[in-house]
Amino acid sequence: MDVTTGSFLELLLADAEAEEFDAPPARARARGEPPETLAELDRQRLLALRLREILIGQRRNGAELRLLNDTANDLASLHDLDTILQAISDRARRLLNCDLAYISLNDEDESTYVKAASGNISGALRELRLPKGTGVGGLVARTGEPHHVLSYSEDDSIVHRPEIDKTVLAEGIRSLLGVPVKLKQSVIGVLLAAHRSPRTFSSRDISALAMLGAHAAVAIQNARLLAETQAAVADLRVANATIRSHAEDLERIADVHERLTRLVIHGKSVEDVVAVAAASASGAVALLDRDGAVVTAAGPAPLPPGPGLASVAARAQESGRSVVRDGLCAVPMIADSEVLGSVVMHGVAAVSDIDRRTLEVAALVASLVLVTRRRMAEVEARVRGELLEDLLATSAQDHDLLRHRASLLGVDLGARHVVVVARADPQVRDRLHTAANALARRSGGLATGRKDEVVLLLPGANPGAVAQEAVRELSGATSRPVTAGGAGGGGASIAAAYDEASRCVRALLALGRAGEAADARDLGFVGILFGSRPDIGSFIDATVGPLIEYDRDRGGSLLETTEVFCATGQNTTATAQAMHLHPNTVAQRLARIARLLGDSWREPDRMLEIQVALRLLKVGRR
Structure with missing residues (x-):
């Protein structure tokens, strides 16, 4: 390696700029070096510059790699x-x-x-x-x-x-x-x-x-x-919290269900069910019948005024499911597709899900209690009804056996009793039978239902007063007029008392006194006729017999004319209009009636007897 080559290496080691690599050839030209030497220097300069570029690129690559490596490390953190x-x-x-x-x-x-x-x-x-x-x-x-x-x-x-x-x-x-x-x-x-x-x-x-x-x-x-993982973890935390909350709610519901079930096992009433529900829920609880009337209530909050409870209860009964509205929650009580009423919670600002589910369990148990009591009442009513039917039978009976059966039901046949026969609109027959059974059970008596009437055997000594009390209660239960007749009877005389009470009812209806109660004494003269041994036929014959014979023998209408004449207040013109006859024809008939009954037939006392006889005749024909 000559001196010039060493100069280029020194420049590379010194990381010189590209312009500095022109200095060695320039000095050689200044010294007058031969052309071949100058050509070699130019070649070495070019090689040195290329080597310089390679070194710069390697350093740059190294820097880039270090930067990328640092970047990767930083990004990972x-x-x-x-x-x-x-x-x-x-x-x-x-x-x-x-x-x-x-x-x-x-x-x-x-x-x-x-x-x-x-x-x-x-x-x-x-x-x-x-x-x-x-x-x-x-x-x-x-x-x-x-x-x-x-x-x-x-x-x-x-x-x-x-x-x-x-x-x-x-x-x-x-x-x-x-x-x-x-x-x-x-x-x-x-x-x-x-x-x-x-x-x-x-x-x-x-x-x-x-x-x-x-x-x-x-x-x-x-x-x-x-x-995403953090969000999933957060969702899991929320889900776990929700699951824990639901588990706690389920435990509370299970505890309420267990407490309510024990009430059923021990034969408790719906009042006890409502009390437990109110103690478990956030607000007060009321039980309403299917007509919206409050049966029982429990809890710290008083019943709200107005139709709010009844309205939300009716909505729940119509929909067949729970209804939450305006701080009220109503759950229908349904058994065998029959709506029995509703359980309603009130007295809270907002109804929680746990409150709703508590009420649903309470409604279910209350329905079970009501149905169970109804079934028991139906069985008891059937037993009481069968006993009363046996007592009403006219055939010979083992009275000792009947008294023993009655004693098992808490009925003392040796005490004084009243037989009440009640009738009402056929449309409320079932409700009338139910109310009669409830009255008999509560009074310590017996009841049975027949085609168009109910018969009760109730303790008491005053037939009229007992019958009136029965009408008051039965009318209230059916919301319809109830007509009843009463007669005293006990032991072997029960069948006879039934006959007399039944005649009293028919007499009241014939006299236009529906919705009233009476015994034979309350009916006055008519009651005497309807006594134990009435001679109604003789009375009718003695009073209007001639008219009956005349109409029968001659095909006349004197009885009808007399009845209409009495009904129109003894007004000849009104009678003619009612019967679509000429007044002269009516006058002729009245004259014939006077000849048959006597001129005094229009006097008040005689007219009363005639009207009673006509009424009794109509009753007898029914």
């Missing part, structure tokens, strides 16, 4: 997506030694929007959104390939948009390079580097930025996965 994107922008700017670097991510509408920037001088860049295919970023997002321009504003290969060009102008961008950020061959964003003066981007720049983009894709995916 970051978890927040915004922080990661900002770090990528900062490293891209350092890696390419550019004026500006930024990263954009693709949106669901296939546009790309800037998420982080480094070196920007305006806020407009962070608000920029690029439709797919527009600008350098939009183009790279669409093609998935790197793209660079020497002068953005003068490049016609990209699609310009006013809002994009305005931002480019505000940032002073001239040269621009964009590489895709890919994840499994899918472009999720674009990493861009820019210069504010014209500059070409080498393949080395493109490769370096692409490598950083690859790191960015992994970091972005990790951050997203971490965010």
